[in-house]
Structure formats: structure tokens, C-alpha cells
Amino acid sequence: MWIGIDDTDSPAGMCTTYIGAVLVRRLAQVGMRILDVRLIRLNPNVIHKTRGNAAVSIEAEGNLETGFRLASTCVEELAEFDAPATNPGVAVSRLRPPPDFYRAALREFCTVEEAIEVLESVGARYRGYKNRRGLIGATAAIASDLPDRTYELLAYRKQERWGAPRQVDRASFFCAEEATYPRTWDTVDRANDVVVCVPHTPDPVLFGIRGESPAWVREARTYVVAEEPACEQVYATNQGTDAHLAPGTVGELREGRSYLVRGTVAGPAVTGVGGHVSFPLVDEEGEVRCMAYEPTKGFRDVVRALVPGDGVAVAGSYKGGSLNLEKIGICRLADTVRIHPPLCPVCGRRMTSAGAGKGYKCRVCSERSREPEVEQVERRISPGWYEVPPTARRHLARPLVRGVPAWEEAVLRSGGECGREPGQVK
Secondary structure (H helix, E strand, O other), X not given: XXXXXXXXXXXXXXXXXXXXXXXXXXXXXXXXXXXXXXXXXXXXXXXXXXXXXXXXXXXXXXXXXXXXXXXXXXXXHHOOXXXXXXXXXXXXXXXXXXXXXXXXXXXXXXXXXXXXXXHHHOOOEEEEOOOOOHHHHHHHHHOOOOOOOEEEXXXXXXXXXXXXXXXXXXXXXXXXXXXXXXXXXXXXXXOOOEEOOOOOXXXXXXXXXXXXXXXXXXXXHOOXXXXXXXXXXXXXXXXXXXXXXXXXXXXXXXXXXXXXXXXXXXXXXXXXXXXOEEEEEEEOOEEEEEEXXXXXXXXXXXXXXXXXXOEEEEEEXXXXXXXXXXXXXXXXXXXXXXXXXXXOOOXXXXXXXXXXXXXXEOOOOOOEEOOOEEEEOOOOOOOEEEEOOHHHOOOOOOOHHHOOOHHHHHHHHHHOOOEEEOOOOO
């Protein structure tokens, strides 16, 4: 059977993955065999999400009614029912629903009615609480298809420690990263000297380590020094896969969806209030504003280094008329030059403008020239991919250490061969 759970947490506490870990142990206690445990991230732009929009799926062998009862009991015992925006859902099915619903919940917006229709089409047992919105994520989780998957080891705190400061050895996480990177990632952010994998919210999670395999996340965990956990669970997940991105064009961008868009930089980057940086991107269909927000830190320097004429592919979510950047690929760099008045060939002094359309004149000896001095400017960036730092990375965004999928490279190169395009003047 496949068991799905969603929407059990709130900003004040709890975590759906913790309920999943508890349920795994209760299923095993009654003799069920656990085959697969998944942490599934869904559309990060859903306004109803409580925190990270994660659902849990457990594949197990055993009695369906027992599984349904245990799952419902876990949710009823542990979910944040008092939180107005928390609306849990439980779904248990002998048949896995078609993956189309998972993909829709990952990239689009789904309704409770659509989720129920899918569940009933496969004869699933389900229970929704309050407004039943959690049935959407529960259904998507058991329908999930993971052609690319990563893993996360999550350690959970003992209940008496919930809400208290986490007791962890900061240096041990840097040791874990050093020993296992690039097979694990986002444990720390070295450039900004931040431990990324320890949350600051009052929930049961102690820390989480992400990586390419169960073996690698467990290896990294051996370096971590922290308070004794209540339990630990390794999840297969769609985190770090770019599964939320779809190829798009400026003219087809829709609110709350995430895209990879190819275009040309149409103007210089501008730093606004709060340190947010933006630039206009154009393609054959129109123009869109691309945003690099202050939390992306040094990534904004890459954006500031762009000039009109650069050919790029940008990835991010389209919200409020802007494409909020998660990474950027640079395919073509425009030539940039500085124009100076020429040196006087007679006396060697720098000439000055003689007036609009009149060239240049030496103020010392009156020598004239029509041609300026043109200086080629060395660019501070090179063709390639650039990403936000770990502190600003979204759960689904694929870190560059995992490589760039072929379809994303194809989008980047769709405007021609990578390199430098001559004739662009800044």
C-alpha cells in the first residue's frame, strides 16, 4: 500500500516528516515491511502552504485498514489542529495513482475536489480534516514519480526539547561538509559562514543532511555532534532536482509557476531599496523583470555584472510580474567597450569634444580628430551557470554540484552557440 500524509504542521511547530517517521515505526511494530519512504516537495508558490510545502509517502506491505488506522491516529495525535491554516489529509491506496496529479501539484495548483476524484478512481481510503486541503499533498505524494531523486537524513528532537535552543556543535557540520561534499550539499554555506541544515523554527527537526544516496547522508551524519535525537529517518526526495521548473517563454509566464526562460539582457542591472537587484530580460514575445533578492548575497554580483546583449537562461518562480531568480546560465557575453577622447598626435594631450557630431579638438594645439579611442573592457563573468548560495536555495532547486540537466543546457543554448557576440557597446 501507499500511505500519504500532508498539511500537519504550522509556523508554530510540528513537521509532517516527523509524523512520517513516527508512522514508519508504528507500521513496523505491527509487522509491516517498509519498502520506501518519500519526502515530496510540491509547488513552492502555493499561498496555502504552512512552511515548506512538503508531503510524505510511505510504501509498505500489510493490511490496508490497519495502515489507514495507524496513519489517521498519528495525524490526530500530532498535527497542529489549532492552527487556522493547518488542514491535514491522509490517503491510503493499494494502487498508486497516475503521476499526472503529482506533476500538477508540483508545477500548478490543484483543488481538493481534483484530489478526491483521483483517490476514488483508484479505490483509496482517505480522510481530510477541517477544509481537507491536505488531501492534495497526500494524493500527490503517493502519486509521485522520481526519475531523479536525492536523499535527506532527518534527525528529530526528543519531545521535551521542542522549542528549546538546539544543542549542536557548529564546527562538526563544517567537518561533515568537508568530508562528504560534493556527495552531500547544503549542510553549510562556507561563503557566508552559516550552518544551513539546522532549522530555527520550534519544530521537532534537529538537523537534516541532503545527499546523493542513503550511504552518503549517513556518512556525513557520523561527523555531526549534537544533542541525542529521538529518532532519525532517511527519506528519498525530489529535493535538489529542479522538478518544479518547466521550459517557458516570456509571453507564456503564469503567476505562481516556475520556469527556465531563455532571452537577452535588455538593460543594465539596477540595485533597489533593500539591496534587491533587477534587470530586464527580453525574448521574441516580450520583456520580464528578473529579480535577485538581498538574501541571495554574492549571487547579486553576477547579476550586476550582466550587460545589455548578454544571452542568458534564467530559472525561478514568476510572481507579481517578476521572475525571482534561483540560478542563471550565461551563454553569450556581449562585447563591452569604453569610449575615450583620443590623444593628440601632435602634443600628446587628451583631446576634448568639439561639439555634437564635430569630433574632437586639442585645446593646446588645436589639432582635430574624428575617431575616438576605443578600449575593450574585460568582463568580470564568463559563460556558464551561476546559482544562489545554500542559505537562499529553495528545497527543489538543483545545486550546480549535481550537474545541469541536458534539457536545461538545451534551453541555454537554444539562442546559438555560447561565446561572445561582437558589436555591443556599453
